[in-house]
Amino acid sequence: MRKLLYYSIVVVILTVCLLVMNADSYLSTGRTDTENVVLHLSALKTSLDNAQWESAHQHYQALDTAWQIIKPRIQFSVEKDQMDAIDSGLARLAAYIRWQDKVGAAVELSEIESHWDNLRR
Amino acid sequence: MNEALVVFVRSLIAFASLLIFTRMLGKQQLSQLTFFDYVLGITIGSIAATVSTDLSSPAWPHWVGLFTWAAIVAIMQWSSIHWKLADRFLSGEPVVVIMKGKILEQNMKTVHYTISDLLEHLRDKSVFDLSQVEFAVLETSGTLSVLLKPEHQTPTRKDLNITPPQGGISTEVIYSGLVMEENLKRAGVNQKWLMKQLKAQGISSPDQVFLATYNSQSGVLFVDKYQDK
Numbered sequence: 001m002r003k004l005l006y007y008s009i010v011v012v013i014l015t016v017c018l019l020v021m022n023a024d025s026y027l028s029t030g031r032t033d034t035e036n037v038v039l040h041l042s043a044l045k046t047s048l049d050n051a052q053w054e055s056a057h058q059h060y061q062a063l064d065t066a067w068q069i070i071k072p073r074i075q076f077s078v079e080k081d082q083m084d085a086i087d088s089g090l091a092r093l094a095a096y097i098r099w100q101d102k103v104g105a106a107v108e109l110s111e112i113e114s115h116w117d118n119l120r121r
Numbered sequence: 122m123n124e125a126l127v128v129f130v131r132s133l134i135a136f137a138s139l140l141i142f143t144r145m146l147g148k149q150q151l152s153q154l155t156f157f158d159y160v161l162g163i164t165i166g167s168i169a170a171t172v173s174t175d176l177s178s179p180a181w182p183h184w185v186g187l188f189t190w191a192a193i194v195a196i197m198q199w200s201s202i203h204w205k206l207a208d209r210f211l212s213g214e215p216v217v218v219i220m221k222g223k224i225l226e227q228n229m230k231t232v233h234y235t236i237s238d239l240l241e242h243l244r245d246k247s248v249f250d251l252s253q254v255e256f257a258v259l260e261t262s263g264t265l266s267v268l269l270k271p272e273h274q275t276p277t278r279k280d281l282n283i284t285p286p287q288g289g290i291s292t293e294v295i296y297s298g299l300v301m302e303e304n305l306k307r308a309g310v311n312q313k314w315l316m317k318q319l320k321a322q323g324i325s326s327p328d329q330v331f332l333a334t335y336n337s338q339s340g341v342l343f344v345d346k347y348q349d350k
Binding site for chain 2: 010014017021022
């Protein structure tokens with residue numbers, strides 16, 4: 001009985017450790033539209049393609065909000081540098097949208113997408 | 122990102138994993154470790170530190186590294202226990218460095234063991250004169266086992282025909298002023314006997330006693346009071 005308890009504790013501890021380290025894929029998937037990073041990335045891309053700057057600004061705000069919700073959830077299992085890269089990318093993207101620079105914004109968005117994909121790998 | 126919180130959580134993971142893995146790997150004492158075991162321990166500890174504080178990469182790959190190293194050590198231990206050849210290959214073999222009083226320089230050269238190492242290890246064994254040594258074997262853990270020449274060996278009780286006193290294990294009968302009834306029964310005595318013994322030592326109550334042990338084979342009752350004067 002004591003042996004069973006001992007092994008159970010070990011299994012539980014290791015399972016919790018594995019879950020914390022690998023939960024990023026699950027936790028980064030938004031459960032609502034507000035926290036759906038992929039959805040806002042795609043909407044922002046469409047707005048940029050059509051040079052709809054007002055809409056692009058709104059989607060950027062939504063994307064930033066979603067990222068700020070997701071960030072604390074996945075911080076235990078992902079690379080800090082990737083998170084920092086997304087933060088910096090978002091800051092630059094805001095400036096490109098503000099000055100309506102389509103090429104610059106597209107480049108930043110593409111880089112953010114790449115970091116996002118790497119984050120969930 | 123709250124870096125301190127992330128380091129805290131990752132440290133908990135590293136600590137728990139390291140504790141579980143090292144417990145699974147057995148209870149070898151540091152002094153019994155071979156040089157390779159020692160290096161393995163350092164490597165595993167270093168990977169655990171990376172799991173804990175290296176935020177430039179996710180914890181998972183480092184944890185896999187930690188697990189892999191621990192698994193390799195477990196496999197090595199298993200093969201050493203079940204396969205003599207593997208044990209000889211992985212742990213090495215003891216090397217005779219002194220045989221019949223003669224130093225075997227060639228053997229010492231093969232294991233990179235210097236004469237100063239030999240003299241130091243002999244002194245560690247309280248041997249200050251090389252001429253007293255019959256055999257010396259360098260064990261895989263790096264310790265030196267020494268057999269002295271018969272004329273320099275300490276005589277045993279058997280050699281001197283002396284009957285050794287009774288040994289046996291003592292049992293706690295009072296701890297922090299509390300009488301351990303169960304232990305008294307196991308030692309074949311009772312509380313009445315204990316009180317009589319305490320009174321003989323000038324103690325009126327078990328409350329005054331911090332620890333009392335009784336050896337049923339030698340019949341010795343050891344009493345330590347709270348008041349040491």
